[in-house]
Amino acid sequence: MRNRGKLSLHIPEPKQRPGDRPDFSDVVVPDAGLVERPRIDAKARDIAPLAYSLIRVLDNEARIVGPWDPKLDAETLRKGLRAMMLTRAYDDRMYRAQRQGKISFYVKSTGEEATSVAVAQALERDDMCFPSYRQQGLLIARGYPMLDMMCQCYSNARDPLKGRQLPIMYSSREYGFFTISGNLGTQYPQAVGWALASAYKGDDRIAASWIGEGATAEGDFHHALTFASVYRAPVLLIVVNNQWAISSFQGIAGGEETTFAAKAIGYGLPGLRVDGNDYLAVYAAAQWAAERARANLGATLIELYTYRAEGHSTSDDPSRYRPSDEWKAWPMGDPIERLKRHLIGVGAWTEKQHDALGEELAALVRETQREAEAIGSLAEGSQKQTMFEDVYKEMPWHLRRQMKEAGR
């Protein structure tokens, strides 16, 4: 009766490694417009197939097709385009600053700008975001002062976080952006708690949180979905599947066997799988989930399928573990390019305008950087005097003593 065959251990491995030619032929890219858009009060179980399909709004000619068209006016789309372009320009500049030794660390979001910007646009301004470290696009979309972002990275006298955090670990209650943690996944149940608080108070604000596909393996992912399901939290739980977690491809996070959107199913939550490089699709999915949440119908898990175009961070060299030009081959392209093409296609934008905007934003970033650097940088550590503050609301005796010992 017993099968006496030998067992063997399966270790997932990506198809290509450095030196190999990029090949995404096994990525199924369904045509845009094919996925139905259910009512927001659809039962999660009835829409389980959405977790395996791919919501796409822009077709190969960057035209809007299908029921997920969020019906946005050109002005709104241009705002989204600008925010994505500004995010990329900011990233490029800060990356360079790190390479020049001006800041200690940086994380780019290149190629993933839509995953932040489009969601920010679909939310209300007073909805609360619990981001991971790759959602700088949220702050930019919400108009947070770039100077403050930079000063945070420079840890200078104007750094709102007083030099206490690694660059990019922003925090802004005012802009609805929760303080970023270095520990993966912790923000997810926190977002659920925030959303439950809003529901408890009978308010109408909702929350959204972002996590990488790699970090979905953390326990906090499970806790968030469990609590969201049990208490019907008004929250958007977004998985940014950029296919890489530092050097580990998505198979190591479970992506060989299923999609990340499908994780929703086990909690009785809707799971939407979305082309994360399609600004309109991301917007539409977030909008659907936000409406559902506001109607007291609970949480939605959204997988945004994208590709991490650059290294994990400035501490990383992706050419050590994947073909170096893989991004170029990513079949779903670049979110900025695609939105630009769409706008041009409908006559709401021109190449010239685009180039002009590009230059304007580059100049803005450069100018802001000059301002930030004029204020100072890490080396000066100019908020050092506050180092002993904020451990507690009031400084206990032992910290007062230590502060004295430190000569402050």
Added chain:
Amino acid sequence: MRNRGKLSLHIPEPKQRPGDRPDFSDVVVPDAGLVERPRIDAKARDIAPLAYSLIRVLDNEARIVGPWDPKLDAETLRKGLRAMMLTRAYDDRMYRAQRQGKISFYVKSTGEEATSVAVAQALERDDMCFPSYRQQGLLIARGYPMLDMMCQCYSNARDPLKGRQLPIMYSSREYGFFTISGNLGTQYPQAVGWALASAYKGDDRIAASWIGEGATAEGDFHHALTFASVYRAPVLLIVVNNQWAISSFQGIAGGEETTFAAKAIGYGLPGLRVDGNDYLAVYAAAQWAAERARANLGATLIELYTYRAEGHSTSDDPSRYRPSDEWKAWPMGDPIERLKRHLIGVGAWTEKQHDALGEELAALVRETQREAEAIGSLAEGSQKQTMFEDVYKEMPWHLRRQMKEAGR
């Protein structure tokens, strides 16, 4: 655009509370035999509906119907019946011992005997079990000396665990029963690790683990399923959904929105939902999953739908939070009764034999208890001299010093 309606907080509540009449009319009990039995190499996604149906083999007349018939001979079934009856007799006796103040704590598995015994029978003797605290049926089914079980509960001179563990927290490497933890859920990823070790070695042994539906909310549940999925661990991951976690009904664990078997789907694993009070169905499901695991096809999640007939433990009084006679109303009955009826129905058992066996087992348990009590009990704490051992393999200086201080 924004729905300005007020949010509200949903707190799940069971339909009945003390004083209410038990009512399981919302429990869907499909007829036995209706669920198809897929090939063991079926793709998890293709068999997702199994997570929402209910595998049942014994019909209302206790006849075997349908494709999940495990085709067991009467001898095997009588062995299963005996193990379940012995488990119940043992539970009753030890419960009484606790009430008499002879042991400090006890946990019964009444009504859930099939969830342990049938799985034990479906596994090979050298497969490894990672139980929670309600799987005493495994040890009994595998023929572990009941005297040793009792001596563990009495913490006496023969206690294999030398008085170090709360009663019922058994451990037996020899019988393939991993040391029970008081911390919920920890055994789940451990079972996966054990299974991976077997696969790594190219052996053919598989693992099984048990968790309560309440404890599925722990992070370790998620870790286990993630690791099992990624590396295709040969393991059975069993959720005993007995509908209660101390005073919390299964809705607090997420049972309002979906089934526990459905949690498999998000990991790309097969999820089987099974009538946990149907010995044959439990056996058949475990057998299917074991075959699949041995064929290098990875893990299966099995929800055994049952009902916790008694209090959570001797520290609990369920009449404070649920109708006291709810078990009587449980539509899927009692696993012992049902298997007995089946055996009688096919002419392989009689009422008389049953009564005789009942008496024999009661006598056996009584006799064993006498033996155990003759050896001693907690009060004597007779392995005290070993108290400082086994913290480490070799006793470090500080423990030697403490042992001296303690006057040993």
Added chain:
Amino acid sequence: MPAMNMIQALNSALDTMLAADPNVLVFGEDVGYFGGVFRVTDGLQKKHGVTRCFDTPIGEAGIIGAAIGMSAYGLRPVVEIQFADYIYPAYDQIVSEAARIRYRSAGDFHVPLTIRTPYGGGIFGGQTHSQSPEALFTHVAGVKTVIPSNPRDAKGLLISAIEDDDPVIFLEPKRLYNGPFDGHHERPIQPWSKHPLSEVPEGHYTVPLGKAAVARPGEALTVLVYGTMVHVAIAAAEESGIDAEVIDLRTLMPVDIETIVKSVEKTGRCLVAHEATLTSGFGAELCALVQEHCFYHLEAPIRRVAGWDMPYPHAFEWDYFPGPGRVADGMRRVMEK
């Protein structure tokens, strides 16, 4: 003033705060309808409603994680971890998040969270219902750690903890819930009602965090204790005839160094006792502080009486527990030279 046991006093604190502040929420495993496995939240759901006091899934990290998010919204959650032994799954959310959010956000966010949890042995709970993990929190900058030893303090300290704007780990000595246990497990259980500190004011009052109490004044040596060990130390003093000054720390972090130093400067001798395992227990910190602050007053080494360095062994609870005999021995050793 009504006599209350510690459970009633804690219940009264929660009731008072639920009534006073709509931002206070109480939740945890089995705390809702059932009222908690130790009955501390008994009746609160019925009185204040299901959204104010409710059950949670069995996921300690989820409980604390959600509570942190609620804090960011402006609520003041009070959560229960059913046994301190089960706080470890939430350790990351406590250490990396609750403790650090004020600091890392430069005050932009803070976490006025109270985590109640029963700790300590003495109920034959075995190794996973008996632990004393306080030192795992006193090492974490950003959280406060509080342990009451009697009903009056329990209520006043719990209200202070809830009103505090920083995360507080509130450890409840479960062996004291129903009576002032002095370690004499062989004697009949005493009810709280005979103890003066069971007189608990109704309504709102506070016992400040960070302030110790002299539980028994004395001249011979200073004994630093908290929770159950306060009663054990008093018993040891009475029984040994050694005139110990027993200090009930009440708050471990920030610890009341003034009261400690004042006493040790007076007595010149010091014993530290706790139920937690010895090595790297909070007693180590107390020893370090006392020898540093009072070195020239010390006439003998500071001794520690503590749980042995092992998991709490079920059957040998009373051999593990640092009872009055061992504490008295410790006192004698400190008095030796």
Added chain:
Amino acid sequence: MPAMNMIQALNSALDTMLAADPNVLVFGEDVGYFGGVFRVTDGLQKKHGVTRCFDTPIGEAGIIGAAIGMSAYGLRPVVEIQFADYIYPAYDQIVSEAARIRYRSAGDFHVPLTIRTPYGGGIFGGQTHSQSPEALFTHVAGVKTVIPSNPRDAKGLLISAIEDDDPVIFLEPKRLYNGPFDGHHERPIQPWSKHPLSEVPEGHYTVPLGKAAVARPGEALTVLVYGTMVHVAIAAAEESGIDAEVIDLRTLMPVDIETIVKSVEKTGRCLVAHEATLTSGFGAELCALVQEHCFYHLEAPIRRVAGWDMPYPHAFEWDYFPGPGRVADGMRRVMEK
């Protein structure tokens, strides 16, 4: 003997053990193909195969939980937690499981698991890439805690840890990976190759657990340190001209009390220094032990120099880090009277 930096020495230890024992497995986040974010596992997958050295999902509790199960099967897993700051999600599996399985099963099962993890600051990693959580493990009966300070010890201790039949937390001072950093961050980085302890034997050898080393003999006072602080303390001694005896503990639990006592009895003075936050740090335990064992030899209070009680502040790394200046000040204070 080849000169190795600490990364190479650790890699060599793993390579040696993978070759020697088919039951040794190496896994963790990014340790497989890539070879680890600090390159400690570089080349091991290629040499020993994908099933011997592989990547894991980002779930520290899953990594440790699976490793415990593998231990029960008879394997000897060596896992990497990418930064010590990320060990907290696995804290329950370590404390409640790995540490207690031998005891609770009365030896029926045991866990010969090694958990490697880089700790400490000095690389501008901010608060979640700089922590020193050793005291959170020294309090846990059943685990051993080891911290090397140089390549030769690193390899020998890691092999001992892997061969040890109990769980070992092996903390690697990440600032020492590439050179013997003495706290002078303003000076150019020194390579290991100039340091005598970079001579690392090839193949198998062990440095025993539980044995400290005298890193610098001296007469004036005893300095108890481990990891990066060994080099800082030596620098402080040289620069201050104080003839300190610097003891490199190497193993924190079980600590080498003999070597400590012998030194303090000789010098009569003691300073403890670590990077971890002060309160309830391992220094507290060292103070408690030293004052207890050497009370009548001590001529001055034992002082502690440690990280301030706060999260590691990114920009003020060098104000937080207890560098040679602060250690020398500490020495002077200990020498005062």
